[in-house]
Amino acid sequence: MRRRILPRFSRVMPAGLWLLFIAPAGAELLYCKNGRTLDGLVESETESAFRVRLMHGVIELPKDEVVRREPLEPPWERLKAARARFPQTAQGRYEFAQWCRENGFAGEMRAALRACIELDPEFEPARRELGHVRDRHRWVERPRPSPPKLSPQDQARRDEEEAVRREITRWVTRIRGIRSNKLDRTGRDESSELFQAGRRQILQITDVLAIPAIASVLSGGGEPTRRLMVEVLAKFPQDEATLNLVAIALLDPSPDVRRRAGEALRPRKDERVVAELRAALGSEEEAILRNAAVALGMIGAVEAVPDLLPLLEVSGFADVVITRPNLITGLWQCFCGPSVVLVGGVPLFYYPPAIAALSPGTVVGTYWTTEIQRMALYRTEVQEALIMITGQNFGFDIAAWERWWRQQPRR
Known part of the structure; x- marks a missing residue:
């Protein structure tokens, strides 16, 4: 069965407007x-x-x-034809609403139900579907249940979460101001005094709760700004910084930014990073596969050599199915553990709210994409990764690489 995936922002668009994005x-x-x-x-x-x-x-x-x-x-043509087919009566609008329900036009369905009760305020089927109830002699909206009263422990936890959110919001506002007033105003000139002033301000940040703001705000900037993002994230040893550096190494459009992220990951000597990058070698998205190979080469991951060897050569036309949601879920599950932060001198538990470098509007990566492309015959990124890891160079001769690998001591 062929599925269609609607844009995530379709939920908040006016009724009917999201149809313009389907066909x-x-x-x-x-x-x-x-x-x-x-x-x-x-x-x-x-x-x-x-x-x-x-x-x-x-x-x-x-x-x-x-x-x-x-x-x-186009779906809006079908909608237009159906609207004209049903009479402009309460019963006709109700039947049109049922047609909208069956064909997936939820917003138009509710509009048709409201039209029913405008034409006939006592039209009970439409009232019921809109959630109205009879109160003596008039129809009213069904009262919403009051939220349950929180226990003192749950209320304290909610207050802590709200305090963390407020602190992150303050950092977002501050870093956005530095970016717009200093980093973005210099174009691509990193040597300008204005950019360097902004860079110094960013590099002075040491608060762990600034990590999501650093990643989400700076990842939407130009290449110099994103290089600065990697530089400041490299200063933080926390898992959330590692999480964003892995995402940047795999998904940023700039080879230089990806390379810097790989260099920042190397001194961490984190086995989970190597495991996630090895898993990314199995991606059906060619760019992610190649970027993962480069990052493994930067890290010097000897254990990845058996995974890299069969990827040296590939040929033929490929219809690429994108699996980024699986990749993002894997990264999130690996690095999203809690940490303790200080807010106003009080220790609080903090969970990373998201992979901030992949926030809407950033250029590091998106959740959904599609590619149909002709694959390269040889993956030079894989070859270069093998050379960096092993110090050997057998070109694209997979058999020679395998013979050499078998001669090495068992690892």
Whole structure:
């Protein structure tokens, strides 16, 4: 069964507006050789490929991968036709609401139910579905139950959590001000006095609760700002800093920023980092696989050599299925343990609220993406990682690498 994934922000959009992100006008259904179907807008085409805009971005799809193309009726056209099909009466609006429910138009369904009771305030089925109840001679909204009273222990825990949130918010505000007033105003000129003044302020930060603010705010900046982000995160030994450095090493678009994150991870000598990077070698997203190899090379992870050897060479066209949610979950489970922080001199428990470097609007990484690409024949990143780890260079000769590895003492 073919599934569609709606943008996370669809929940807060006005009714009907999110439909514009599902299938643009003139959309088509493209059937591929591998059995997948893609619905999107063919923006242009060359002799060999289609440029297709999907919900999550634009891809280049080779023509020889497409078996069949079919027009796809945009959902708002179906909605418009259905709205005209039902009469403008209370019963007609109610039947239209049921059609909306069956076809997944939740916002339009509630609007149709409200239209029912505007036309007939005593239309009971619509009242019931809207959660209204009869109070003597009038309809009222069902009262919401009062929240349960918290125990003293739960109230104290909630107060602690609120104190931590307030402290993080203060750091977000402060670091955002440094970024906008000093770091961003210099363009890409790291040598300017204004940028250096902002850099000094950032590097003076030692509060553990500033880590999520550092990662979330600075990860949305340009490359110099993100290099500074890695520099200051490297000063913190806490797991939350390690978590963000691993995410940056795997997902930041800049090779230099990723390299610096890998260098910052090396002195930590954290076995969990190596384990997570080795797991990332199994990613079906080519960029993550290559970035993980580079990071393992920077760390000098000898135990990763058997994982790297079979990845030296790959050939053929691949339809890449993105598995970032699994990657993010793995990172989160590995590094999200509690720590004790001081707020106003009082020790409090603190849990990282999220991988701050992956917050909405940042450029380090996104949760959802899609790629259809022709894979390189040889992965130079894997070769370079093996050279850095072993000090040997057998090129892309996997057999030679394996012979050498078998001759080494058992590890």
